[in-house]
Amino acid sequence: ILNVEQSPQSLHVQEGDSTNFTCSFPSSNFYALHWYRWETAKSPEALFVMTLNGDEKKKGRISATLNTKEGYSYLYIKGSQPEDSATYLCAFSNYGGATNKLIFGTGTLLAVQP
Amino acid sequence: NAGVTQTPKFQVLKTGQSMTLQCAQDMNHNSMYWYRQDPGMGLRLIYYSASEGTTDKGEVPNGYNVSRLNKREFSLRLESAAPSQTSVYFCASTKGVSYTDTQYFGPGTRLTVL
Numbered sequence: 001i002l003n004v005e006q007s008p009q010s011l012h013v014q015e016g017d018s019t020n021f022t023c024s025f026p027s028s029n030f031y032a033l034h035w036y037r038w039e040t041a042k043s044p045e046a047l048f049v050m051t052l053n054g055d056e057k058k059k060g061r062i063s064a065t066l067n068t069k070e071g072y073s074y075l076y077i078k079g080s081q082p083e084d085s086a087t088y089l090c091a092f093s094n095y096g097g098a099t100n101k102l103i104f105g106t107g108t109l110l111a112v113q114p
Numbered sequence: 115n116a117g118v119t120q121t122p123k124f125q126v127l128k129t130g131q132s133m134t135l136q137c138a139q140d141m142n143h144n145s146m147y148w149y150r151q152d153p154g155m156g157l158r159l160i161y162y163s164a165s166e167g168t169t170d171k172g173e174v175p176n177g178y179n180v181s182r183l184n185k186r187e188f189s190l191r192l193e194s195a196a197p198s199q200t201s202v203y204f205c206a207s208t209k210g211v212s213y214t215d216t217q218y219f220g221p222g223t224r225l226t227v228l
Contacts, residue, residue: 004156032213043118043204043219044157051214089156093213101172102217104149104156 002026004092006105013080014113020076021108023090027071034102035064035075036089044089047075080112115140118220120205126226127195135190135223137205145208146188147172147217148180150201157204163188164211195227 005024013019025033032051036044048057053068061078077084087109091102118139127133139146144165149157159172163182177199179191188207192199203223208215 034216036217043221044217045219046216049214049216091157101159101162102157104158106154106156 002092002094002103004090004103004105006088006090006108008108009106010109010111012111012113015081017080017112018076018078019080019110020074021088021110023073023075023092023105025071025073025090025092025103026094027069029094030068030071030092032093033066033068033073034091034093035073036091038087038089038107040086047088075108077110080110082112082114085110085112117141118205118207118218120203120220120223122223123221124224126228127192128228129196131195132191132193133195133225134192135203135205135225136187137189137220138187139205139207139218140186141207141209141218142185143207143209143218144185145211145215146182147206147208148178148188148190149204149206150174151204151222152201160190160203192225195225197227199225200227201225 035047038044048064050066055066057064063076066073087107089107091104121136147162148160158174161180163169166185181189205220206217
């Protein structure tokens with residue numbers, strides 16, 4: 001059974017703090033790693049898709065790195081703002097299927113206090 | 115564009131009742147998915163449809179049936195609802211079947227089975 005683990009489960013930071021969290025996934029037969037941002041009462045929205053070992057992606061104050069050999073990805077938020085409060089999901093897909101089937105982690109809930 | 119829409123938003127059923135959750139997308143996507151979200155667990159794939167006319171089981175298909183009515187619509191049916199099916203259900207779609215295709219999610223249906 002393939003498992004995706006995210007840590008920490010939740011995080012409370014002050015406005016202006018920088019923070020990071022981890023997504024761990026099986027390193028064998030890796031194909032892609034997705035990050036989604038999920039605000040309360042809304043739908044998950046895509047942040048990044050990464051495929052190559054060493055990949056780094058950036059969108060504004062949010063960035064992500066990928067290590068496929070050891071099976072982890074980090075998501076960084078620089079200078080957190082209250083509007084960054086959300087659950088951050090990662091999802092992994094591995095080669096072996098015929099379609100885009102993702103295995104999701106349980107998410108890291110980020111709360112940014114003004 | 116409305117993106118991915120789901121109806122209803124909320125539903126309460128009694129054990130043994132049946133119902134159909136509706137999902138539609140207006141992005142001309144080929145693939146569609148049904149997930150359930152339970153506390154402490156990641157999004158779990160129930161069924162998916164790689165293209166119009168095809169459907170396949172995901173991780174947790176028992177107790178559900180699906181219909182890919184046309185390219186736009188993908189419905190999920192509970193024939194005889196059970197309390198274990200109390201969950202939030204999300205529909206999603208992707209342009210194709212590539213592992214890098216972003217999944218676009220609907221707003222969710224919150225289902226309670228008494």
